[in-house]
Amino acid sequence: MSKPAVPPSPGWDLERSPFHPGEIAIQERVGVREKIDAQGRRAVRRYLTPEQRAYFPLLPYVFMGSVDAQGRPWASVLFGEPGFVSPTNEVTVAVRARPLYGDPLNDAMFPGAEIALLGVQLHTRRRNRIVGTVGALMPDGFSMNIRQTLGICPQYIQGREISFDRDPLAPVPRPVHHASRLDAVSRAIIAKADTYFIASVAPHEGDNMVTGADVTHRGGRPGFVRIDDDSTLTAPEFVGNFIFNTLGNWQMDNHAGLMFIDFDSGDMLYIAAHAEVIWEGPEIRAFTGAQRLFRYHIDELIRVEASLPGRFTAPDYSPLLKRTGHWDEVAKTLEAERLRTVWRPFKVIETIDESASIRSFMLEPADDSGLVTYQAGQYLRIRLQPEGWAEPVTRAYTLSDVSNGRTYRISVKREGNDGVSDWLHEHVAMGDTIETLAPRGSFVFDETAGRSVVLLSAGVGITPMIAMLNSQLVNDGRTLLHKPIHFIHAAIDSERRAFASHLARKEALHTNLNLHIVFSRPSADDVLGKTHHSVGRIDRALLQKLLPLDDYEFYLCGPPTFMQSIYDVLLSLGARDTRIHLESFGPASVSRRVEQSVEADTSEGVVVEFARSGKTAVWRPKSGSLLDLAEANGLQPLYSCRSGTCGTCATRVAKGTVDYIEFPAHEMAPGEALICIAHPHAGLHLEDGTLNREGVTLEL
Structure with missing residues (x-):
């Protein structure tokens, strides 16, 4: 064996980041820059590890990204008997394979060409990526000089195995169709696809160690790529490894090369497109699991009939797909x-x-x-x-x-x-x-806060906490919140503790989850350290013991006495009122002391007059609803649901206008407002020739 050009090291052995500016920009936007930089310096290498050197020779196919003479990336697939991809040392790989007939890769292979290899075992869902350049061209393939390697998460991969029915080294001429728009056959391939591949490229800008070609995999439920028209596709982007190679490349060059494989007919569909990333909108919220959308504007497509040298087995769908949506569901959700x-x-x-x-x-x-x-x-x-x-x-x-x-x-x-x-x-x-009725409520998890989280609950108050936890800890190990999560729950004993196995599984899979269960009256069968972590109640001493110094968002749910005591304790420990989020079983059961908040609300207030009582108050966003404001000023208006459903709190508005936190489900008479979900309109109005902030007068 020849001597490696780069001595093995535990990870990235350069002072510079293993990521280029485009990747760094996306990591910063999502709030994972520091974490991913640290992980990248361990996981990204400039050589093949012993495990990778043993892995690639097992593969009967490898996916490839290349760049054509116009600078456009293309995704391809190469086939061969296991061993056709053979590392010759830590920084060189020999690939004995020829591109399929009609594949754009045939015109993009020359010494020094930018390429990437993605080794995927579809049936085991293992993935490894290599980035580098073509070394030498050989009669039966080429060598590759390695610039960068990375093991990639095995998510959304459908298990498949291939059996060859002809020599993969002998490409057979097949009908090739060139077009700039989708035809009926291409539409049919995309419409049933559960997998596609994306090639992208980051042009060299002074640091070729972290730039170059890339190719990656995307998977979903069949039909997860939507055909918008004959030149536009839209696909969801699910939770990944947060490195953002593809999105980062598109920050620098938004060309995209897509490849769809018709695993039934053997047709190959290659697409050159421009990519657009959609970060927000109702379709993203409606598509379960989607973090953003990719929209592809097609420039050129190539379809090659019956190109595969073998046949794949029926798919073994990834178990993660059940946590993802479909465009049919999105349409129904929006409707x-x-x-x-x-x-x-x-x-x-x-x-x-x-x-x-x-x-x-x-x-x-x-x-x-x-x-x-x-x-x-x-x-x-x-x-x-x-x-x-x-x-x-x-x-x-x-x-x-x-x-x-x-x-x-x-x-x-x-x-x-x-x-x-x-x-x-x-x-x-x-x-x-x-x-x-449709879901509603203002007690929600703030995904924009970016702080460590403490979820505190008692009894059935665990229910919103489970939802919040599930919203952040996903896909058997991935986390959307890259901060510690402390889940502290009080129950009587193990028989009356809900979701025990679910929480245990979450704790085992997610390293940022710290779970603590308190039993007030353990049964004879309960075992300290196994069914629960402590005995007693959640109090000041326990919170001081469990929570290291940090900047937290607190979420509380439980019986009224629990809520009030925990709220008071948190304030005494220096927590800011604005960072304590409450849900309780009895409306207005917690007496908040907003004046103790360190964060002053500097927003301009709206004057609210309560006509019958003669009281006047100033409403600001932190005041909540008009019902909350009235109660905070000693009034006791009638109410029941506090959700705009029953109409009990309907109150005449003698002056001014109101806005609604959420649209009322109960019809209102003219001149009335449902004060449980209303707040005063904070806009300006013209009065005596000058702009003034409008007040509200209620008949209370």
Whole structure:
């Protein structure tokens, strides 16, 4: 064996970053720059590791990115008997393969050409990437000089194996179709695709160690790439490794080379396009699992008939796909927004006992419409009429899982008071139908804060915390919040502790999750250190012990006494009021002391007059709803749902106008407002020739 040109080291052995400015810009935008830089210096190398040198010779195919004479990247695939990709040392690979007939790679191979190899074992879902240049051309292939290597996460890969029916080294002439627009056959290939490959390129700009060609894999449910028209495609981008090689390259050059394989017919479809990244919008929120969208504007396409030298087996779909959406669901979700204030029938498709007293109900639409998307922490208002009850009743239950576009999950505690929760436990089963309104509520996880998080709950107050946790810890090990998450929960004993196995699995998979369970009255079968971590209650001493000095966002949910005591403790420990987010079972059950907040609200206030009581107050965004403001000033308006559903809080507006936190589900008479979800309009108006901030007068 020849002597390696670069001595092996634990990782990236240069002072400069292993990422170029485009990648760094995206990492900074997403808030992972420091973490990924540290990881990259360990994972990105300038040589092949022993594991990679053993891995590539196992492959019967390898995916490749190249750059044509016009500077456009193309994605390709090379085939050969295992061993056709053979590392000759730590920095050189010999590839004994020829491009498929009609592949653009045939015109892009010359010494010094920028290329990338992606070794994927589809059936094991292992991936490794090599970036470098063509060394020498050989009669049966080429050598590659390695610039950079990286092991990549095995997400969204559909398992497939190939069997050759002809010599992969002998490309056979096949019909080749060139076009600038999609035809019917190309549309059919894309419409059923569960996999495609993207080639991109970062032009050299003074540092060729971190630039060059790239090729990567994308997977989803069949049809996850939408055909917008005959020259435009849109695809979701799911959670990945946060390195952002492709997006980073597009920051510098937005050319994209797409490759679709028709695993049934053997057709190959190569597309040259310009890529556009869509960061925000209703389609992203409606597409389960999507972090952003990629829109491809097609410049040229090449379709080669029956090009594959073999046949692949039927797909073994990635288990991660069940956590992703589909464009059909997105369309239904967007259409369902019209029904946000309409009571709709939902069928119970499953019930799950989470503990001795808490049961989850899985609900799906019974009217063939979609589901309105929601944020972690929000609740679902249901309506039903128990047998023997004179009138229908409504109740609100927190959604205990993240939005998935297909089902809602509520988790209900049996209270033992012959009320609605007991009736749900005793009488509602699979196949039954209940009515719901669209999810709503202002107690939601703030994904923009970027701080460490503390989730504090007691009893059934765990439900929004599970949703919040699931929204951040995804895909069996990936985290959207690159900060510590402390999950502290109080229960009586293990029989009445919900979601125990789910939390244990999350803790095992996610290194940034710190779990602590407190039992107030452990049973004889409970074991300290196994079923729970401490005995007693969540108090000041425990929080001081568990929480290192840090800048936290706190989320609280539980019975009123729990909420008030934890809130008071957090303030005494120096937490800012504005960083303590509350959800409680009794409206207005926590007395907040906003004046202790370190963060002053400098926004201009709106004067609110309560006509009958003669009181005047100043509303600012931190004041909450007009109902919250009235209660904070000693008034006791009538209310019930606090969600704009029942109409109990309807109040005449004698002066001014109001805006709504969310659109009311209850109809209002002219001149009235539902103050539980209203706040004063904070705009300016013309008065005596000058602009003044409009006030509001309520008949309270």
